[in-house]
Amino acid sequence: MRDHQPKHLDARAPLVLDARELPRRPGAMRALKLVVPAPADLGLELIGVPEGGDLTLDLRMESVSEGVLVSGTAHGALEGECGRCLRPITDEITVRIQELYAYPDSATDETTDEDEIGRLQDDLFDLEPALRDAVVLALPVNPLCEQDCPGLCPDCGVHWDELPEGHTHEQVDPRWAALSNLTVSTEE
Numbered sequence: 704m705r706d707h708q709p710k711h712l713d714a715r716a717p718l719v720l721d722a723r724e725l726p727r728r729p730g731a732m733r734a735l736k737l738v739v740p741a742p743a744d745l746g747l748e749l750i751g752v753p754e755g756g757d758l759t760l761d762l763r764m765e766s767v768s769e770g771v772l773v774s775g776t777a778h779g780a781l782e783g784e785c786g787r788c789l790r791p792i793t794d795e796i797t798v799r800i801q802e803l804y805a806y807p808d809s810a811t812d813e814t815t816d817e818d819e820i821g822r823l824q825d826d827l828f829d830l831e832p833a834l835r836d837a838v839v840l841a842l843p844v845n846p847l848c849e850q851d852c853p854g855l856c857p858d859c860g861v862h863w864d865e866l867p868e869g870h871t872h873e874q875v876d877p878r879w880a881a882l883s884n885l886t887v888s889t890e891e
Contacts, residue, residue, distance in 0.1 A: 722823060747839060760777050
């Protein structure tokens with residue numbers, strides 16, 4: 704569960720955004736386009752947005768009766784490794800974000816739990832939890848370099864597509880090894 708109510712928001716943090724210029728009347732809107740550095744650990748074990756990489760945010764902040772509704776997209780580069788063959792993967796991701804940040808002492812306080820939705824603090828809100836949720840949910844748990852990636856040979860660890868056709872690692876049970884010398888020659 705994400706933490707919507709941090710102790711104190713740092714206005715200098717790249718994903719802490721300011722809603723002061725947005726009038727507090729329902730229907731007021733402000734578009735926001737910016738590029739911010741990606742926070743640490745934005746992804747899964749095998750793939751994610753590299754820390755400090757550019758994230759392009761195309762957002763719309765809209766004043767609603769209970770707070771500020773933030774919606775839009777985030778776009779950035781992905782880096783990782785294939786879940787089958789461990790080759791490097793580079794790609795891009797675009798995710799949709801939509802999150803309500805409630806005004807202090809709004810009716811939302813009475814109808815929701817404290818960690819259920821975001822809260823504005825001095826007209827500031829932290830977009831990072833919503834961004835993190837959107838990115839992590841959009842990423843593949845087992846990313847592949849190619850849809851039909853054959854993976855690695857489990858015995859020698861070489862990429863299957865680099866091995867000759869018919870490649871095997873025939874293992875002879877040592878209990879039967881002596882019998883392999885008893886081949887009958889049928890040549891006459």
